[in-house]
Amino acid sequence: MLYFIAIKAEKGNPVLPQIRNVTEEELAAQRAVMARVAEENAARSAQPLAWVDTYGCQQNESDSEKLRGMLREMGYAFTEQEAEADLIVVNTCAVRGHAELRALGNVGALSHTKRAKPEQKIVLCGCMVQQEHMREKIKNSFPYVDLVFGTNELWRFPELLERMLAPHRGRIFEARQIDGERFEGLPVERAGSVRAWLPIMSGCNNFCSYCVVPYVRGRERSRRPEDILAEARQLIGDGYKEIFLLGQNVNSYGRDLDGGEDFAWLLKEINAMEGEFFIRFMTSHPKDATERLFDTMAACEKVERHIHLPFQSGNDRVLRAMNRGYTGEIYRKKVAYARSLMPDVALTSDVIVGFPGETDGEFEDTVRLVEDLRFDMLFTFLYSPRVGTPAASLPDPFTKEEKQKRFDRLLQVQNRISLELQAAHVGNVYRILIDGEGDRPGQLTARSSHNRLIHLEGSPALVGTFRDAAITGSNSYSLSAELRDKEGD
Numbered sequence: 001m002l003y004f005i006a007i008k009a010e011k012g013n014p015v016l017p018q019i020r021n022v023t024e025e026e027l028a029a030q031r032a033v034m035a036r037v038a039e040e041n042a043a044r045s046a047q048p049l050a051w052v053d054t055y056g057c058q059q060n061e062s063d064s065e066k067l068r069g070m071l072r073e074m075g076y077a078f079t080e081q082e083a084e085a086d087l088i089v090v091n092t093c094a095v096r097g098h099a100e101l102r103a104l105g106n107v108g109a110l111s112h113t114k115r116a117k118p119e120q121k122i123v124l125c126g127c128m129v130q131q132e133h134m135r136e137k138i139k140n141s142f143p144y145v146d147l148v149f150g151t152n153e154l155w156r157f158p159e160l161l162e163r164m165l166a167p168h169r170g171r172i173f174e175a176r177q178i179d180g181e182r183f184e185g186l187p188v189e190r191a192g193s194v195r196a197w198l199p200i201m202s203g204c205n206n207f208c209s210y211c212v213v214p215y216v217r218g219r220e221r222s223r224r225p226e227d228i229l230a231e232a233r234q235l236i237g238d239g240y241k242e243i244f245l246l247g248q249n250v251n252s253y254g255r256d257l258d259g260g261e262d263f264a265w266l267l268k269e270i271n272a273m274e275g276e277f278f279i280r281f282m283t284s285h286p287k288d289a290t291e292r293l294f295d296t297m298a299a300c301e302k303v304e305r306h307i308h309l310p311f312q313s314g315n316d317r318v319l320r321a322m323n324r325g326y327t328g329e330i331y332r333k334k335v336a337y338a339r340s341l342m343p344d345v346a347l348t349s350d351v352i353v354g355f356p357g358e359t360d361g362e363f364e365d366t367v368r369l370v371e372d373l374r375f376d377m378l379f380t381f382l383y384s385p386r387v388g389t390p391a392a393s394l395p396d397p398f399t400k401e402e403k404q405k406r407f408d409r410l411l412q413v414q415n416r417i418s419l420e421l422q423a424a425h426v427g428n429v430y431r432i433l434i435d436g437e438g439d440r441p442g443q444l445t446a447r448s449s450h451n452r453l454i455h456l457e458g459s460p461a462l463v464g465t466f467r468d469a470a471i472t473g474s475n476s477y478s479l480s481a482e483l484r485d486k487e488g489d
């Protein structure tokens with residue numbers, strides 16, 4: 001019912017989503033719980049170990065950094081060995097059936113580790129368990145899971161954990177069905193030292209007909225600009241070299257705020273901060289990608305020369321059925337405008353193959369769009385029905401095999417294009433950010449402003465620095481490069 005109201009609100013009904021700010025008292029109560037749990041953990045003979053396992057998108061990665069931050073504050077250290085963990089937290093994804101199956105498979109395997117270590121506690125959280133049918137499944141089929149909490153309970157994790165740790169409490173299931181809450185100030189334990197996730201908003205109001213996100217992440221709500229800018233300043237001060245702004249639809253940032261700030265404004269403000277760093281962002285919905293956004297990207301030298309602009313389908317009937325709010329022609333015009341301002345801009349996209357009722361002819365429109373626009377990279381997904389979404393009840397006469405055939409064909413087309421575009425980088429010199437060590441000793445990984453993955457040789461001391469590098473080779477997913485200046489090598 002809540003979602004019905006929200007959809008009507010999107011179409012002009014005066015009923016507005018009920019977004020609440022979590023109060024300072026509520027957060028203080030969570031901090032008090034963290035202090036209590038930390039005290040108990042400090043009294044144990046050995047420091048307890050936690051393992052946080054994350055599925056899905058960058059938003060989930062960012063939420064896991066908050067889970068780790070709270071766990072650290074509660075006296076936990078971390079391990080990646082599930083057998084030795086006292087506490088396992090699985091942060092799940094629901095966007096496609098495959099992600100759910102993988103998470104469930106791994107939770108199934110945890111029954112063995114728990115048998116070997118009966119005092120071990122298992123926690124499931126995130127998008128998958130925000131869905132009622134999934135909580136029922138866990139209740140019935142995974143009796144050894146101790147605590148399950150949905151996306152709306154993230155800031156209440158300390159309180160839920162303390163309840164779980166209390167003796168003879170039984171299993172806990174918590175997932176409020178609300179439009180959403182805003183909160184600030186949870187501790188964060190960041191996974192990397194070069195790239196930092198910076199969520200600028202949560203939720204989504206778009207209700208694309210195939211997508212579960214609006215149902216599991218609630219209504220769109222933007223963080224206050226001053227909180228985002230303070231966090232960006234802090235990250236840059238701490239030495240992060242890539243600020244990655246996150247939201248399901250970053251282009252609608254600020255619509256729910258009073259101040260008139262929008263995403264382009266935010267990009268400009270962060271771009272003006274001192275220091276050498278990249279600003280990246282994800283995801284841009286084409287219907288909200290305005291000329292103002294592209295103008296701003298072009299004017300801001302720290303903003304990546306890359307835009308991830310998911311088109312989902314090249315056919316107008318399918319786009320309408322998906323409730324995407326643009327046509328193939330509008331999408332092409334936006335890309336043409338972006339390329340007129342930034343001829344070297346990298347374009348990546350998401351596409352769904354086999355939306356219910358998509359015909360061979362309609363799929364051909366997608367292939368044509370891919371051939372015409374020549375994406376640098378394409379994330380190709382087979383349509384996966386999601387419980388409760390409108391598309392899941394549409395008739396679909398096409399078989400899995402037919403869809404797989406189309407999928408393979410599109411992949412082939414894209415692989416050829418990726419190879420050609422990648423090869424065109426060879427011989428160019430780019431300013432690259434060295435962001436990690438590669439698989440082999442002496443190998444480093446880096447990114448250009450076009451978000452190309454680059455491999456090169458060099459000392460680990462170079463990680464976290466910007467360097468000029470000449471591109472010397474390519475394959476369909478990465479480039480190889482040589483440093484121009486060997487300083488620091």
Ligand code: SAH
Nearest residue numbers: 095210211248283310350351381382383384
């Ligand atoms: N907010 C982002 C994307 C979120 S989900 C956006 O609107 O672009 C990431 C991608 O997963 C989507 O772009 C879409 O291509 C894919 N996806 C979402 N739901 C899906 C489903 N039910 N089946 C297959 N792919 C799906």
Ligand code: SF4
Nearest residue numbers: 204206207208211213
């Ligand atoms: Fe899902 Fe559409 Fe929202 Fe993206 S914009 S999260 S695809 S509903």
